[in-house]
Amino acid sequence: MSDPESADPGGILVWFRRDLRFVDHAALCHALQRSRRAGQVWCAFVFDTDILDALPSRSDRRVEFIWHSLRELDEVLREQGGGLIVRHGRAVTEIPALAAALKVGAVFANRDYEPAAVARDATVARALAEADIDFETFKDQVVFERDEVLTATGTPYSVFTPYKNAWRKKLDPAFHLKPYPVEKYARALAKPPAGMVRMPTLKDLGFGKTNLLEIPIRPGLSGATALFDDFQERMAEYDRARDFPALKGPSYLSVHLRFGTISIRQLAAAAERQAGRGAEVWLSELVWRDFYFQILHHHPRVVERAFKPEYDSVVFDNDPALFAAWCEGRTGYPLVDAAMRQINATGYMHNRLRMVAASFLVKDLHVDWRLGEKYFADQLNDFDLSANNGGWQWAASTGCDAQPYFRIFNPVTQSQKFDPEGKFIRRYVPELASVPAKHIHAPWGMGPLEQQAAGCVVGRDYPAPVVDHDNARRITLERYGKAKTSREAT
Numbered sequence: 001m002s003d004p005e006s007a008d009p010g011g012i013l014v015w016f017r018r019d020l021r022f023v024d025h026a027a028l029c030h031a032l033q034r035s036r037r038a039g040q041v042w043c044a045f046v047f048d049t050d051i052l053d054a055l056p057s058r059s060d061r062r063v064e065f066i067w068h069s070l071r072e073l074d075e076v077l078r079e080q081g082g083g084l085i086v087r088h089g090r091a092v093t094e095i096p097a098l099a100a101a102l103k104v105g106a107v108f109a110n111r112d113y114e115p116a117a118v119a120r121d122a123t124v125a126r127a128l129a130e131a132d133i134d135f136e137t138f139k140d141q142v143v144f145e146r147d148e149v150l151t152a153t154g155t156p157y158s159v160f161t162p163y164k165n166a167w168r169k170k171l172d173p174a175f176h177l178k179p180y181p182v183e184k185y186a187r188a189l190a191k192p193p194a195g196m197v198r199m200p201t202l203k204d205l206g207f208g209k210t211n212l213l214e215i216p217i218r219p220g221l222s223g224a225t226a227l228f229d230d231f232q233e234r235m236a237e238y239d240r241a242r243d244f245p246a247l248k249g250p251s252y253l254s255v256h257l258r259f260g261t262i263s264i265r266q267l268a269a270a271a272e273r274q275a276g277r278g279a280e281v282w283l284s285e286l287v288w289r290d291f292y293f294q295i296l297h298h299h300p301r302v303v304e305r306a307f308k309p310e311y312d313s314v315v316f317d318n319d320p321a322l323f324a325a326w327c328e329g330r331t332g333y334p335l336v337d338a339a340m341r342q343i344n345a346t347g348y349m350h351n352r353l354r355m356v357a358a359s360f361l362v363k364d365l366h367v368d369w370r371l372g373e374k375y376f377a378d379q380l381n382d383f384d385l386s387a388n389n390g391g392w393q394w395a396a397s398t399g400c401d402a403q404p405y406f407r408i409f410n411p412v413t414q415s416q417k418f419d420p421e422g423k424f425i426r427r428y429v430p431e432l433a434s435v436p437a438k439h440i441h442a443p444w445g446m447g448p449l450e451q452q453a454a455g456c457v458v459g460r461d462y463p464a465p466v467v468d469h470d471n472a473r474r475i476t477l478e479r480y481g482k483a484k485t486s487r488e489a490t
Contacts, residue, residue, distance in 0.1 A: 010105035011035075011190070015095055016045045016084075017117075018141055019110045019260035020069040021221045022076045022182055026140040027108040029180035035188040042102055042190050043077055044085040045070055046094045047205055050120070056378050061212045061347045062259075065219045065381065067202055068212075069261050072220035074199065082189030085196045088205060092120055096127040102193075106133060110140035110260075113293050114385045115300050141260060142290045143167075143176055143268055146297050149290075156298040157291070158307075158400040164287045177269040215346050217255065217381065224262035227253055232270060238278035245339075245350040246423035251282070252348075254382035257289070264289075292390035295400055302389055304370070306398035311405075313483045314398075316368040323367050325466050326360070327375055329429070332458075332465035334440060335415035336360045338428040345428070347381035352418055358395035359409040364472040366479075369396035397480065405480035408473050415441040431462040 012031040019025055031041045052063065074084035087094040099107050107128055112121065125135040139145050149166050150156060157163035171177075202209060212219070218226060231251040234241070241249030256262045264286065271283035299307060306312045325331050329340035339353035349357070354376075361372045373392040377383050393399025419425055422440035426433050432440055435454045439446045444458045444465060451457045458464050 011040045011042070011102060013095075013099050013102055013104045013107045014041060014043045015107055015109040016043060016073070017109060017112055017260075018258070020045075020066065020073055021224075021261050021263065022073060022080070023221060024179035024263040024266060025110075025182050026138040026180050027110045027136075029182045029185065030136075030138055031106075031108045032182065032185035032188045035185075038187045039081075039190040041082070041188045042085060042104070042192060043082060044087065044095070044098055045073075046091040047086070047088040047200065048091040048094075048120075049088070050090055050092070052205065052207075058206060059208045059210050061210045061217070061381050062255075062383070063205065063207045064202060064210050064212045065217065065255060066259060067205070068219035069221075069259060071199065072222060076221075077189065080183070080186040080189055081191065082186075083192045083197060084199075085192045086199050088200050092123045092127065095124050096131065096133075098196075099128060099133050100131055101196075104133065107135050109135075109137050111137045111145065112141075113145070113297055115296075115303060141257075141264060142293050143264060143286070144170065144290050144294075146294060149294065156294060158295070160288065160291055160401045163291050163294075164284060167287050167290065171272075173269060173272050177265045177272065179263065179265055211346075215348075219261065221261050224253060224256035227251065227256065228262060228267070228270075232274070235271070235274055235282055236276050236278040239281040240278070242281070243352045243418050245353055246419055246421075246427075250351065254384075255348075258382045258384050288390075289384075289387060292386040295390060296386040299400075302393065302399070303385070306396075307393055307400045308398055308402070310484050310486070311396070311398040311480065313486060315366075315479050316362075317366040318368055318371065319365070322365045322466055323361075323371060325463070326357075326365060326367070326372075330463045331360070331365075331467075332444070332463040333360065333411040333415075333469075334422070334425045334429055334432055334443065335419060336411050337463075338419075338425045341428040343376070343379050347379060349376075349380070350424075352414075354391055355395050356409050356411060356414050358392055359403075360411055362396045363408045363476040364411070364467050364469055366472065366475065369393065369398065405484070406477060408476060410469060412442050412469070429462070431456055 012035060014028050014031045035041050070084060070086060077083050085098065087098065095107060121137065128135045144167060149163060149170060157166065217223070231253065234248065238249065241247045253262060253267070257264065268283060268286050271279045271286065296302065326340060329337040329344065331337055336357055339349055339357045343349040358372055361367045362369050369392045373388060376388055380388065390399060394402045397403050397405035421437050422432070425440055432443060435443050435456055439450065443456060443462060446454065456462050
């Protein structure tokens with residue numbers, strides 16, 4: 001990468017991707033600083049058909065989130081004297097074509113670490129080089145990337161706590177969390193040429209309206225800022241409230257981090273400033289995000305295979321009926337069903353429930369973690385390959401620093417501990433609304449008269465458990481133990 005302080009390359013095209021904001025934006029700030037004259041920096045976004053065409057549904061909240069966020073970003077850029085050029089097509093052809101049409105000397109973008117994005121950027125870089133146009137990328141969506149946090153022997157970490165300790169030791173907030181002052185250099189923004197200003201509609205993109213705004217999720221920097229302002233008043237309680245899905249414990253910023261409508265530096269800096277256990281635990285969650293990014297960078301094989309190779313040989317039944325019951329929230333285990341109905345209805349699932357639901361699929365239903373990972377990838381508003389893969393491999397005991405295979409979440413005791421009154425369950429499983437709290441975690445334990453009184457006959461109004469947890473646990477221990485022993489023997 002070139003020195004950000006090097007000579008003016010002429011006009012610059014800033015390619016927005018996972019960074020849909022005007023504030024504290026690394027690539028945009030470097031472009032504006034590098035430009036020596038006004039009106040030299042154009043901003044663009046591509047609705048990439050290589051990504052959109054692979055989505056399973058034409059009603060996708062993520063596409064609508066991006067669309068609304070881009071409208072807000074365009075409005076802000078216009079207020080600053082610029083504007084946003086939006087294209088719909090293959091990014092690998094649209095960006096070089098746009099750069100050529102604008103006669104820029106360089107394209108700037110913030111780095112993306114997913115294997116498909118790395119391959120895309122390499123293709124774009126080659127096409128630009130053939131036209132004698134530079135392509136420069138910058139760190140923006142993480143605090144530390146790739147090889148910045150390594151062990152004393154120069155190898156990547158595979159266990160979180162030592163990584164976190166090294167991450168904290170390396171962090172200099174005044175340097176690593178310093179915001180990029182985009183507004184200061186806004187005079188370099190250029191207005192898009194008249195023929196390049198059209199913003200496609202969702203229909204133009206081939207997508208329909210979703211329930212995004214009704215959930216409600218407020219897109220854009222304005223939405224992220226409102227959430228963060230609210231969370232800062234609750235951050236001190238994060239360590240105590242975060243595990244209870246019926247409580248307002250999380251920040252709910254994950255979708256904004258995913259699409260960069262808020263800066264990771266801003267969030268980490270706020271956690272650093274606020275003393276206390278709540279802020280410390282929340283900062284650790286942000287460090288987990290960096291950790292999984294560097295795992296994906298150093299071990300791209302995890303996209304398809306287990307981080308711990310011995311568990312690639314674990315036998316999964318992959319019963320389609322059981323997988324469908326899990327997907328649709330009708331396993332007969334109330335907390336699991338509530339979690340799955342939450343993700344289906346809103347595109348969000350509470351983090352504690354992500355672990356419970358994943359563990360149940362893999363270790364109770366004996367379905368391959370990759371099938372669950374794919375389902376989450378299709379449903380989650382905040383889907384991020386590195387975090388989703390890392391979380392699933394953690395729950396499946398196949399990943400780095402994962403839950404040991406012999407520690408298996410009991411869906412009933414998890415429910416009793418983290419939703420003791422059944423408030424969350426009743427919200428998403430209305431069939432159980434009148435079931436007493438003492439039975440709501442395992443309604444099959446009610447007698448016939450109690451079921452009648454509660455208006456919930458198990459097997460008629462709500463499913464009977466699709467598996468017996470104790471028996472499923474025994475099978476899991478046998479299969480994982482066999483896989484581990486076979487690996488050790490070789």
